[in-house]
Amino acid sequence: MTSSTTAMTYVIIGGASGMGLATVQTLLARGSEVAVCDISEENLETLLAHLTPEASSKCFAKPVDVTDRSAVNFFFHAAKEHFGKLNGIANFAGTGGHGLGTDAVWQTSEDEYNFIMDLNVKGLFNVLSSALVPGFLSKHASVVHIGSIFSEKGFLNGAVFAASKHAALGMVRSAAKETKGRVRVNCVLPGVIDTPMHRANLARVKNFTPTPATPIPRDGTAQEVANVVTFLLSEESSFVTGDAWNVDGGANA
Numbered sequence: 233m234t235s236s237t238t239a240m241t242y243v244i245i246g247g248a249s250g251m252g253l254a255t256v257q258t259l260l261a262r263g264s265e266v267a268v269c270d271i272s273e274e275n276l277e278t279l280l281a282h283l284t285p286e287a288s289s290k291c292f293a294k295p296v297d298v299t300d301r302s303a304v305n306f307f308f309h310a311a312k313e314h315f316g317k318l319n320g321i322a323n324f325a326g327t328g329g330h331g332l333g334t335d336a337v338w339q340t341s342e343d344e345y346n347f348i349m350d351l352n353v354k355g356l357f358n359v360l361s362s363a364l365v366p367g368f369l370s371k372h373a374s375v376v377h378i379g380s381i382f383s384e385k386g387f388l389n390g391a392v393f394a395a396s397k398h399a400a401l402g403m404v405r406s407a408a409k410e411t412k413g414r415v416r417v418n419c420v421l422p423g424v425i426d427t428p429m430h431r432a433n434l435a436r437v438k439n440f441t442p443t444p445a446t447p448i449p450r451d452g453t454a455q456e457v458a459n460v461v462t463f464l465l466s467e468e469s470s471f472v473t474g475d476a477w478n479v480d481g482g483a484n485a
């Protein structure tokens with residue numbers, strides 16, 4: 233399929249599972265080149281093993297921990313050197329933490345606070361502080377960060393998670409003002425999406441129902457999020473920046 237993402241080059245962080253994986257597959261199917269990184273070497277190997285030879289030739293993959301600033305910077309430069317240009321970046325690496333849906337703020341340890349903030353906030357800082365240096369990304373590039381519907385409201389027994397997602401949205405909106413359109417910067421806010429992360433929460437917490445009454449009464453799919461991320465990465469969204477796009481079946485309506 234030809235689209236405005238054909239022949240474009242994107243970095244996908246946290247691209248070996250769930251919504252990131254669906255985005256990698258979507259972009260490759262549309263003829264983009266994709267540099268994918270993830271903390272899970274095992275999942276990256278599985279991803280590469282399932283690519284066609286043609287898709288494989290357009291995919292550059294390395295293990296990276298997004299909380300490691302120099303590793304993120306090194307990967308971005310390696311990806312740019314490999315493909316010759318970067319038209320955009322999407323960051324899916326994130327966490328709900330180990331006590332999402334069960335632990336009130338007074339039951340949350342300092343280590344847990346640091347773990348969530350490091351991944352959900354510092355990870356994004358590492359991405360933006362490296363990617364938005366003038367001249368690094370191609371003209372009209374686009375950066376997309378994956379927040380949550382809880383970027384805009386509280387989560388019962390998920391205060392630090394909700395705080396981290398609010399903070400990241402603030403960073404995205406501010407960065408969009410700083411780049412003034414040189415690079416567009418947006419957030420996607422998923423509702424409940426059927427991914428390995430959500431399935432792990434369901435296995436851990438009885439009746440894990442973060443959005444009990446959505447107008448579209450089902451979980452979303454990773455592909456439904458990938459479709460919106462792909463649109464925001466593409467030039468079809470050329471007048472969209474500093475924005476937060478809900479993909480939540482109307483849960484925030």
Ligand SMILES: NC(=O)c1ccc[n+]([C@@H]2O[C@H](COP(=O)([O-])OP(=O)(O)OC[C@H]3O[C@@H](n4cnc5c(N)ncnc54)[C@H](O)[C@@H]3O)[C@@H](O)[C@H]2O)c1
Pocket residue numbers: 245246247248249250251252269270271272275296297298299324325326327328351378379380381421422423424425426427428429430
């Ligand atoms: N699934 C949902 O219902 C849901 C809802 C709202 C928001 N989100 C957010 O969407 C994003 C993607 O979630 P998903 O459901 O696709 O999860 P997932 O667990 O399927 O995928 C997340 C990927 O990020 C990778 N990752 C984790 N820590 C990393 C690190 N330090 N460095 C690099 N990669 C790392 C994981 O290995 C995994 O491949 C997360 O930010 C999550 O908070 C998920």
